[in-house]
Amino acid sequence: MLAWLLILFSLTPSHAQFKFRDPASTPAACEKxxxxxxxxxxxxxxxxxxxxxxxxxxxxxxxxxxxxxxxxxxxxxxxxxxxxxxxxxxxxxxxxxxxxxxxxxxxxxxxxLPRYLVVRKDASGSSLPDVKSVVSDSKMIFGNLISGKFFLNEQELTKLFAEKRLKEYPLPEDLMIALKENKIQALFAGPFVLYHYITRSGQADQYHIIEDKTSPLxxxxxxxxxxxxxxxxxxxxxxxxxxxxxxxxxxxxxxxxxxxxxxxxxxxxxxxxxxxxxxxxxxxxxxxxxxxxxxx
CATH class of the missing domain: 3.40.190.10 (Periplasmic binding protein-like II)
Incomplete structure (x- = not known):
């Protein structure tokens, strides 16, 4: 027993394996x-x-x-x-x-991100339309989110409001239902919405989907x-x-x-x-x- 005590107390700091943690160096748990x-x-x-x-x-x-x-x-x-x-x-x-x-x-x-124009084919015809012609088409009703531009620029918002060609909905899901039911004929969207509601659901053949390369990302x-x-x-x-x-x-x-x-x-x-x-x-x-x- 005495021999073991002598060995223990003769250990130098370089041999010792004990580590004492400074409480101040330990990150505090996040309380927020x-x-x-x-x-x-x-x-x-x-x-x-x-x-x-x-x-x-x-x-x-x-x-x-x-x-x-x-x-x-x-x-x-x-x-x-x-x-x-x-x-x-x-x-x-x-x-x-x-x-x-x-x-x-x-x-x-x-x-x-780029924005995409989504237009019903039965409203725009079989040929691929361009963004400017669809926005200018008096027969096209656009969808948009309440309290959000949702990829519409200020000039487009002003024009569509003035011509009473804009319907607003609370959620993207409501927008896409309105588009499917022909309550609106067109909208602008980003790649996340396109994939979830159109590509993933296999409905892409019902719409013209046009990447707008004329507008800022x-x-x-x-x-x-x-x-x-x-x-x-x-x-x-x-x-x-x-x-x-x-x-x-x-x-x-x-x-x-x-x-x-x-x-x-x-x-x-x-x-x-x-x-x-x-x-x-x-x-x-x-x-x-x-x-x-x-x-x-």
């Missing part, structure tokens, strides 16, 4: 519960086989997971969530277009509340988005909700750090992407 807001409509959010999923839901829950915090989800219509954001009830909201310009919101740009991303989140918190969230883009997590998530031919729109450089969070830059800059488009 984030409120994440996602529109209650595919492809942003839906329940599949009893599991909550969707491109917006998957991205925001992954952000909070990396922050090692908890969250409460707020799932509702676009107009309702915009109102909740304005009432300072939401921390993170998206995906949205940068043109939403939410008050007290800081925008994180994740992608720049559409800035798409997420808004952070500047009233509920400190500057340090927003900086950390922005860093998490950057990490997710660099390690391929964002691309992995969006691939679940896209047709393979749309992957190219998400293969550009890291736009989170290349563009400002709340100032708009010239979008007609092809160096951000490897494909050739005139530029949501």
């Amino acid at each position: 519960r984030y409120v994440i807001a996602v529109m209650n409509s595919p492809p942003s959010y839906f329940v599949e086989k009893g599991k909550k999923t969707g491109v917006g839901y998957d991205i925001l829950t992954e952000v909070v997971r990396r922050l090692q915090c908890k969250y409460t989800d707020m799932i509702s219509s676009n107009s309702s969530l915009i109102a909740s954001f304005g009432r300072r009830s939401v921390d993170l909201f998206g995906p949205l277009l940068s043109s939403a310009q939410l008050a007290q919101g800081e925008f994180i740009l994740t992608w720049k 559409v800035e798409t991303g997420f808004f952070m509340s500047t009233t509920r989140l400190s500057a340090q918190e927003r900086k950390r969230i922005r860093q998490v988005f950057k990490e997710m883009q660099e390690d391929g997590t964002l691309l992995k998530i969006v691939k679940k909700y896209l047709a393979p031919e749309s992957y190219r729109h998400f293969a550009g450089e890291d736009l989170v750090t290349r563009l400002s969070s709340h100032r708009y830059r010239d979008l007609n800059n092809s160096k951000y992407f490897s494909f050739d488009y005139h530029e949501f």
